[in-house]
Amino acid sequence: MIGARVRGLREEKGISLSALARLAGVGKATLSGLENGVRNPTLETLYAITAQLGVPLTAVLAEPAATPTVHGAAVHATLLEVFTDTDATYELYRMRVRPGTGQLSPAHQPGVTEHVTVFSGVLRAGPADAPSTAPAGGYLRWVSDVPHSYAAVGDEEVDASLLLRYPRR
Amino acid sequence: MIGARVRGLREEKGISLSALARLAGVGKATLSGLENGVRNPTLETLYAITAQLGVPLTAVLAEPAATPTVHGAAVHATLLEVFTDTDATYELYRMRVRPGTGQLSPAHQPGVTEHVTVFSGVLRAGPADAPSTAPAGGYLRWVSDVPHSYAAVGDEEVDASLLLRYPRR
DNA sequence: AACCATCGTTCCGTAAACGGAACGGCTTAC
DNA sequence: GTAAGCCGTTCCGTTTACGGAACGATGGTT
Numbered sequence: 001m002i003g004a005r006v007r008g009l010r011e012e013k014g015i016s017l018s019a020l021a022r023l024a025g026v027g028k029a030t031l032s033g034l035e036n037g038v039r040n041p042t043l044e045t046l047y048a049i050t051a052q053l054g055v056p057l058t059a060v061l062a063e064p065a066a067t068p069t070v071h072g073a074a075v076h077a078t079l080l081e082v083f084t085d086t087d088a089t090y091e092l093y094r095m096r097v098r099p100g101t102g103q104l105s106p107a108h109q110p111g112v113t114e115h116v117t118v119f120s121g122v123l124r125a126g127p128a129d130a131p132s133t134a135p136a137g138g139y140l141r142w143v144s145d146v147p148h149s150y151a152a153v154g155d156e157e158v159d160a161s162l163l164l165r166y167p168r169r
Numbered sequence: 170m171i172g173a174r175v176r177g178l179r180e181e182k183g184i185s186l187s188a189l190a191r192l193a194g195v196g197k198a199t200l201s202g203l204e205n206g207v208r209n210p211t212l213e214t215l216y217a218i219t220a221q222l223g224v225p226l227t228a229v230l231a232e233p234a235a236t237p238t239v240h241g242a243a244v245h246a247t248l249l250e251v252f253t254d255t256d257a258t259y260e261l262y263r264m265r266v267r268p269g270t271g272q273l274s275p276a277h278q279p280g281v282t283e284h285v286t287v288f289s290g291v292l293r294a295g296p297a298d299a300p301s302t303a304p305a306g307g308y309l310r311w312v313s314d315v316p317h318s319y320a321a322v323g324d325e326e327v328d329a330s331l332l333l334r335y336p337r338r
Numbered sequence: 339a340a341c342c343a344t345c346g347t348t349c350c351g352t353a354a355a356c357g358g359a360a361c362g363g364c365t366t367a368c
Numbered sequence: 369g370t371a372a373g374c375c376g377t378t379c380c381g382t383t384t385a386c387g388g389a390a391c392g393a394t395g396g397t398t
Contacts, residue, residue, distance in 0.1 A: 034278055040211045041251050042209045042210065043215065058227045061226050061227060061230070092330060117284050119259050139308050161261060163288075
């Protein structure tokens, strides 16, 4: 299970077991046993290996439900960070919008605003009765205390960052 | 270091070393050695312990330098995510700008653009010879193939997200 | 075909992580 | 006062993860 992830990462890098063991300064027997789940590695060993793979230890320990995600008909969003300051709370999401269907979201509390920066694709989003369009690199922003919509324009998936701002009530 | 985090979590729960060792089914010598950093635990051992503490393994592994950060005279930025699509690579940063001094950054490659959404404070940033100003909730964007500057306006720290877009060359 | 390099696994002696027991220190009970 | 209980550390014999070497398998070269 963790062995499989190590093996996956190693093969993704196109590097042999022998070579990785040499780079990491561990025995081939150690790495082989680890990848096959026969051994129960120490942290030191695992760290030496993940370091050479260029990933943090956590990448191979990957707790499944680590970061909350929001799914919808067309939108998939992953919460990257929550930030609170004196007069508002912010949630920063990584957002993907599938082409084809759009998605309508209900109104938030009064004063909540959304800020979207489009990475790729073309996004049409905003208040349901007056959405705007933004291409890759574009920026949209609206007050989301009314129902609002998201849709990918064309047949390309849209990647974007979404910032939700909740004013302190 | 990881021992300190385990000890911290255990004391936070108000549970004794002996009791935690008993619950986790590991020897007291093992837990004692782990907390004091004289042993190099196996994953199995560490997992048994963190499970009883009610935290994921990752909580005690917290890589200090897991996510690269960029320090400067006034700017502190943490890389949240890197995203590559067919014609550009994006880096999304969480950025903080200290009040007082500003900071000048050298030019990037041609075509690189920066997109900033301000969370709190007032930011003055952009090409060194023509910066713009944005309050909380505001958005700035410029082509950063010339030297550019960042500065907090007033005496409040600026919190923002910074998106760097590197076109495929 | 014979050779050579490298692959991943297996064998083996050593080093160290393991659990249990013994220890000294401290508090509470009788 | 001393016995009992729990604390965290240290001692010790057992178990096992460790690295190095040997192994058979595979692919490329002469």
